[in-house]
Amino acid sequence: MTDDTNDIMNDAVETTAIETSRVTFRYGSGGDGAARDEPTRHTALHDVSLRIRPGECVVLCGRSGCGKTSYTRLVNGLIPTFFTGELTGTHHTADLASGSPVDAFTPIVGSVFQNPKTQYFNADTTSELAFPCENMGMPADEIRRRMAETVRRFGIEPLLNRSVFRLSGGQKQRLAVAAATMLRPPIMVLDEPTGNLDARSIDELHDMIARLKESGTTVLIAEHRLAWCRDLADRFVVFEHGRVIGNYPARDFLVLSPETIMSMGLRALDIRPYRAVVEAKRQTSDSLHRRDDETASAPALRTRMLRIGYGRRPHGFRPFGTRPKPGDFLRDVPDLTLRAGRITALMGGNGTGKSTLVRTLCGLLRPIGGSILWNGRPVKAHALTRKAFLVMQDVNYQLFTDSVREELMLGLDENDPAVGKRCERLLRDLDLETLADRHPMSLSGGEKQRTAIASALMCGKELIVLDEPTSGLDRFHMRQVGLLLQRLKRAGRIVVVVTHDEELAADWCDDVIDLDPVETSSSI
Amino acid sequence: MASHPLALDPRTKLFMLLLANLLLFFHVHTHTEIMLVALTLLPMLPAGRWRMALRLGVTYAVLVAVSYLVPADSPNPWLHLLALLAVGLRMMMPCFITGAYAFSTTRTSEFVCAMRRMHVPETIVIPCMVVIRFFPTIVQDYRQIRAAMALRGVAEGRFALVRHPMQSLEYVLVPLMMNAANVAQDLSVAALTKGLGRPGTHTSLTMIRMRPLDWLTMIVCATPLVLDIIGVL
Numbered sequence: 120m121t122d123d124t125n126d127i128m129n130d131a132v133e134t135t136a137i138e139t140s141r142v143t144f145r146y147g148s149g150g151d152g153a154a155r156d157e158p159t160r161h162t163a164l165h166d167v168s169l170r171i172r173p174g175e176c177v178v179l180c181g182r183s184g185c186g187k188t189s190y191t192r193l194v195n196g197l198i199p200t201f202f203t204g205e206l207t208g209t210h211h212t213a214d215l216a217s218g219s220p221v222d223a224f225t226p227i228v229g230s231v232f233q234n235p236k237t238q239y240f241n242a243d244t245t246s247e248l249a250f251p252c253e254n255m256g257m258p259a260d261e262i263r264r265r266m267a268e269t270v271r272r273f274g275i276e277p278l279l280n281r282s283v284f285r286l287s288g289g290q291k292q293r294l295a296v297a298a299a300t301m302l303r304p305p306i307m308v309l310d311e312p313t314g315n316l317d318a319r320s321i322d323e324l325h326d327m328i329a330r331l332k333e334s335g336t337t338v339l340i341a342e343h344r345l346a347w348c349r350d351l352a353d354r355f356v357v358f359e360h361g362r363v364i365g366n367y368p369a370r371d372f373l374v375l376s377p378e379t380i381m382s383m384g385l386r387a388l389d390i391r392p393y394r395a396v397v398e399a400k401r402q403t404s405d406s407l408h409r410r411d412d413e414t415a416s417a418p419a420l421r422t423r424m425l426r427i428g429y430g431r432r433p434h435g436f437r438p439f440g441t442r443p444k445p446g447d448f449l450r451d452v453p454d455l456t457l458r459a460g461r462i463t464a465l466m467g468g469n470g471t472g473k474s475t476l477v478r479t480l481c482g483l484l485r486p487i488g489g490s491i492l493w494n495g496r497p498v499k500a501h502a503l504t505r506k507a508f509l510v511m512q513d514v515n516y517q518l519f520t521d522s523v524r525e526e527l528m529l530g531l532d533e534n535d536p537a538v539g540k541r542c543e544r545l546l547r548d549l550d551l552e553t554l555a556d557r558h559p560m561s562l563s564g565g566e567k568q569r570t571a572i573a574s575a576l577m578c579g580k581e582l583i584v585l586d587e588p589t590s591g592l593d594r595f596h597m598r599q600v601g602l603l604l605q606r607l608k609r610a611g612r613i614v615v616v617v618t619h620d621e622e623l624a625a626d627w628c629d630d631v632i633d634l635d636p637v638e639t640s641s642s643i
Numbered sequence: 644m645a646s647h648p649l650a651l652d653p654r655t656k657l658f659m660l661l662l663a664n665l666l667l668f669f670h671v672h673t674h675t676e677i678m679l680v681a682l683t684l685l686p687m688l689p690a691g692r693w694r695m696a697l698r699l700g701v702t703y704a705v706l707v708a709v710s711y712l713v714p715a716d717s718p719n720p721w722l723h724l725l726a727l728l729a730v731g732l733r734m735m736m737p738c739f740i741t742g743a744y745a746f747s748t749t750r751t752s753e754f755v756c757a758m759r760r761m762h763v764p765e766t767i768v769i770p771c772m773v774v775i776r777f778f779p780t781i782v783q784d785y786r787q788i789r790a791a792m793a794l795r796g797v798a799e800g801r802f803a804l805v806r807h808p809m810q811s812l813e814y815v816l817v818p819l820m821m822n823a824a825n826v827a828q829d830l831s832v833a834a835l836t837k838g839l840g841r842p843g844t845h846t847s848l849t850m851i852r853m854r855p856l857d858w859l860t861m862i863v864c865a866t867p868l869v870l871d872i873i874g875v876l
Contacts, residue, residue, distance in 0.1 A: 195836055225838035237829035240776060240837065246752040249848035254838035262848045284779055298837070483790050504793050515822050516784070517791040519814045530796050560821050578796065 135211075136306055136337040137171040137194055142208035142217075143361075144189060144198060163189040163204075165361035173305065176328075176338040176351050181358035182384025182593040187341040190358070191308045193217060194339060196224035212306065226255065229299030233311040233591060235291035244281045244294055251301045269297050273327050287469045289320025296327050306337045313344055314591040315512070317468045317619045321347045343593040345380070346390040349373060357383055384593045387622060396625035397466070404463075404630035419459065419494065420480065420582060420613055425452040426488035427472060427479045449487065452476055455632060459581070462604050462614040464624040467634035473617045476634065477584045480615070481507040507582040508575035512590060514567045518559035523551055523570050526559055527577045542577060548606070549573045565596055569603065576610070583607055584615045589623050601627035649689035653757035655857040656745040659683055662864055663737035675871040676737065677707065682864050683740050690748045699740050706733035751775050756847040769839065773830065780826055781819065788818050 144164040164186050171177055179187040192198040199206045200221050210217040213227045232238045241247040248269065252262040270276055275297055278290055286294065292312055299307060309328070313321050325347050332338055332351060340348055345355075355372040357365035365383075367375075373388060380388055387393060428449035450472045457463055457480075465473050478484045480491065482503030490497045493506065511517055520526045527542045546552045549569045554562060559570055568588060575583055585604075589597045597620070604627050607614045618624060624631055663683070666676060680703055687696035706729045713726035751772060758768045797814055834840075870876040 197832060197836070201832065201835060221835045222838055222841040225836065225841065228836070230833075230836040232829065232833065234829055237780075237826050238833040240772075240830065240834045240839070242751050242776070242779070246750060246849070249752075250839075251837040253846050253848060254841050256841075256844045256846050258846060259848050259850070262846070266848075478790075481794065483793065505796065508794050509790070511787065511791065513787070513822070515825070516787045516818045517795070519792075519795070519797065519817055574795065 134173060135170050136173040136175070137169065137210075137212050137339075139167055139169045139190075139193070139210045140208055142167045142193065142206065142210050144193065144207075145205045146202060147204040162361050164193065166208075167361070167363055168208075169356065169363065169366070171337060171339070173337050174332075174335045175353050176332050176340070177354045177356055178345070178348055178352040179339060179341040179356050179358060180343055180345065180383070180385055181364075182343065182595055183591075185358040185384070186361040187358045188310050189361070191230075191310045191339060191341050194306070195228040195230045195308050196221045225251065226302050227304055227306060229302065229304040229307045231292070231295045231299050231307070231309040231312050233314045235288045235295065235315070238295050239283050239291065239298070242283055244278050244283055244286070247283060247294060248279075248298050248301055251298065255302060265301055265303075269301060272300075272330060273297050287320070289316045289323060289469055292316060292320065292324055293327060296324065296331075300331065300336075304336070307331055307339070309338070309340045309342075311342055311591055312340070313342070313347060315587060315619070318621075319468055325351065343384065344386045345388045346386065349388055357385075359383070381594055384595045386594055386597075390621055393621040393625040397464075397621050397631055400464075400624070400628065401466075401631040401633050404632060420455075420457045421492040421495075422452060422455045422480075422489065423492060424454070424489035425479070425486055425491065426450070427452055427475050427484065428487045429475060429484055448472065448475060450475075452489075452634070457582070457613045457615060459611050459613050460608055461630060462608050462616060462628045463630040463632060464628035465615055465617045465632050465634065466619065466624060468636065471634040471636055473634055474586065477509060477586065477615060477617055480582065481509045481584060483509070503582075506580060507584065508572075508578075508580040510568060510571050510575070510583070510585040510588060512587045514564070514571050515560070517571045517574075518567060521558050522556050523559060523562075523573075524555045526570055526574050529574065531577065545573045545576055549603075564592075565599055568600070572603065572607070576612075580612075582613045582615070584617065586617045587619070588616060589618065589620045594622075597623055604628070649686070649856065650748070651686055651860060652851050652853050652857045653745070653749050653753045654761065654851075654853065655860055656741070656749060657757070658861050659864055660738070660741045660745055662868060663741040665868060666737050667734060669868070669872055671868065671871040672876060673707070673710075675867045675876050676734070678867040679864065680737055680740060682867075683737065683744065686860065687744055687748075690744070692744070692747060695743060695747065699736070699743065703733065703736045703740070706730075706736065750849065752847065752849045753851055756849045756851050759845065759847070760851065773827075776830065777823075777826075781823070784819055784822050785815065788815055791818070 142164055143162060143166055145162045167186070167190065169190075179190055181187050189198060192202055193210055194212050196212065196215065196217070196219060198204070199218060206217060212224060215223055215227060239247045241250055245266070248266050249262050252265060257265075270279060273293070273296070275293060278286070278294055278297075283291065283294070296307075296309075296312070307328075312324060316324065328338060328340070328348070328351055338351070340352075342348060349369075352369045352372075354369060355365070355367045356363055357367070375388075377387060377389075380386075426449065452472075465477065467473055475484065479486055479500075480503065482500040482505075485500045491503065492498065493502075498506075518526060520529055524542065524546070527545060528538070531538050533539070543552075546555050549572065551566070551569055551573060554566060554570075559567060562570065568585075572583065585600075588600045592600065601623060604614055604616065608629075616623070616628060662679065666679060680700075684696045684700050687693065709729035710726055710733055713722050713729075717723065754775065755768055755772055758771065792811075792814055797810075867876060
């Protein structure tokens with residue numbers, strides 16, 4: 120611990136918002152208490168002492184599983200009441216001691232979580248905002264007054280009265296922040312809130328938090344992407360293996376060298392150099408596409424005048440022509456050439472149709488117009504599903520069997536020695552050998568990704584698409600994904616990565632395609 | 644989602660659902676059933692669900708026609724089977740119609756508010772809320788899993804589910820359940836930190852009120868059933 124912490128510790132006159140003294144916590148073995156994304160084998164928090172003053176904005180950082188998420192759970196009362204386990208030491212959030220019921224923390228701590236999909240409870244936005252107030256038993260007039268105030272404060276009028284299912288990830292996350300502030304809690308806790316957001320959504324989230332900070336709210340952000348919150352933070356607390364290994368005032372932390380930051384497993388403090396590299400790659404790939412020699416020998420996937428989209432009913436009867444309906448999505452895609460042995464990053468903001476494009480390239484959606492050529496020949500959607508593989512953002516959907524080896528053998532002849540040999544070689548190549556008999560669901564996120572990719576290579580897929588493979592990953596795990604991409608590249612596959620991650624694109628991808636905002640779309 | 648002047652209270656919708664079930668229970672005459680179906684289709688129109696009303700109405704009409712048109716003394720056993728099927732489906736249609744109306748035109752918050760007004764205990768309200776919240780998630784998950792299966796070449800195509808039901812079920816259910824466990828944990832955490840489990844009164848922003856139209860709808864919809872039971876119709 121640095122001297123600075125001791126200064127704060129000695130400063131007893133100052134009131135505290137959060138006070139943790141020598142807390143050690145180990146998740147219980149009971150199923151629900153064990154956090155799925157963290158190794159539960161060792162202690163989640165180890166002798167953690169922290170004191171946070173009211174109105175401070177503290178960024179808790181460190182690599183995945185370092186204890187930063189566990190600390191946020193301690194602050195909002197989920198530990199040890201919901202996530203049970205052994206807790207020693209004392210912790211107070213405002214006047215509440217650890218072990219008080221989670222409900223008691225509701226008016227004091229507002230919480231925002233990592234996954235935009237699963238952190239709202241109501242199907243429409245207005246009910247979601249009202250929800251915490253309703254649970255506190257506030258009269259309807261008061262709820263309405265607060266809602267108007269919150270909407271004004273964060274400028275989120277466009278989000279009112281909408282179905283939450285139709286919001287983008289960024290909009291959902293803004294809604295989550297707004298809902299968490301409805302009770303005007305003095306403390307806000309955000310656990311990797313930008314996990315999967317594009318640059319614009321991150322800016323919007325940043326501005327919301329800036330406003331919270333101005334109003335004197337104590338803000339805790341657990342995060343390893345530091346670039347977006349560097350100007351918000353008053354203090355950076357670095358966790359490793361459950362311990363606090365550094366406690367820096369912002370001015371001391373921001374001058375650390377990029378190498379030091381990287382060695383802590385953190386993402387870059389300054390994203391600008393990466394952004395410049397991405398831009399340069401985008402320009403060279405642009406001219407590459409224009410030159411586009413049809414005679415190139417490497418196998419390639421090309422698109423010609425491709426128009427992609429989906430409707431609420433994609434192949435439904437349209438008596439009034441093909442006019443898209445509300446909720447439909449339609450766009451034209453500039454001609455692309457994706458070559459074997461190259462890694463192409465597909466970038467662009469939310470809602471530009473990146474996912475629709477890769478689903479079309481994988482044959483999961485039919486093109487609305489234009490054509491897709493495989494080695495110069497037009498190819499149908501069902502043929503593409505045989506050649507292509509999509510590693511989904513939520514890789515849990517793609518694992519069907521009860522061991523890694525079986526996962527690779529799925530649909531293949533297990534008695535064929537050649538197949539068995541290929542399986543063993545792939546297991547070795549992708550460092551899955553020691554995991555071969557494990558249940559896929561017991562693996563970490565990265566191991567699951569590798570298993571899914573191994574299964575794709577097993578069935579001889581030539582186009583491998585990864586959808587946001589690094590969302591929520593720290594520096595170390597991002598590098599592992601990067602190495603995996605390189606391996607696929609060397610194996611002569613066409614590799615496409617859909618990503619917002621500028622660090623990944625700059626360091627590990629060969630080409631960058633930026634899908635511009637949609638012009639022909641009528642998406643609502 | 645402003646309340647339409649002709650929109651009904653969730654309690655009225657639940658009452659209509661109850662009526663549809665009683666219809667089955669009392670085994671009423673077909674003309675009583677037709678009357679009630681016509682009455683229950685009506686509220687869909689001001690709710691903007693005319694397409695749904697049309698579809699359900701046409702389906703019901705076809706089923707009625709089939710069940711009447713097949714002559715009782717027809718020698719063809721297949722026709723009898725068809726008629727039997729049509730009658731069975733027809734008798735369930737009132738439940739489908741009222742159910743579709745209730746669930747497509749009511750927000751979760753309205754249902755919850757209605758249940759609390761009816762003094763349903765929280766131990767029932769909260770699970771109901773969670774179940775309603777879960778449905779759309781499962782639909783989305785299912786689509787993702789089918790896509791993943793197509794890419795792996797397992798149980799591809801439209802008829803795979805019919806040809807290998809057990810195998811396909813396993814491939815769908817395993818990831819679905821694994822994911823459901825994660826979603827359930829995330830949702831619980833989100834709801835708990837927002838005070839869902841707090842003791843004491845929970846208020847509601849959603850205004851639900853029984854209006855004259857609600858009482859009128861309930862009386863009008865109940866009339867054919869009552870008349871049928873006492874033997875007037």
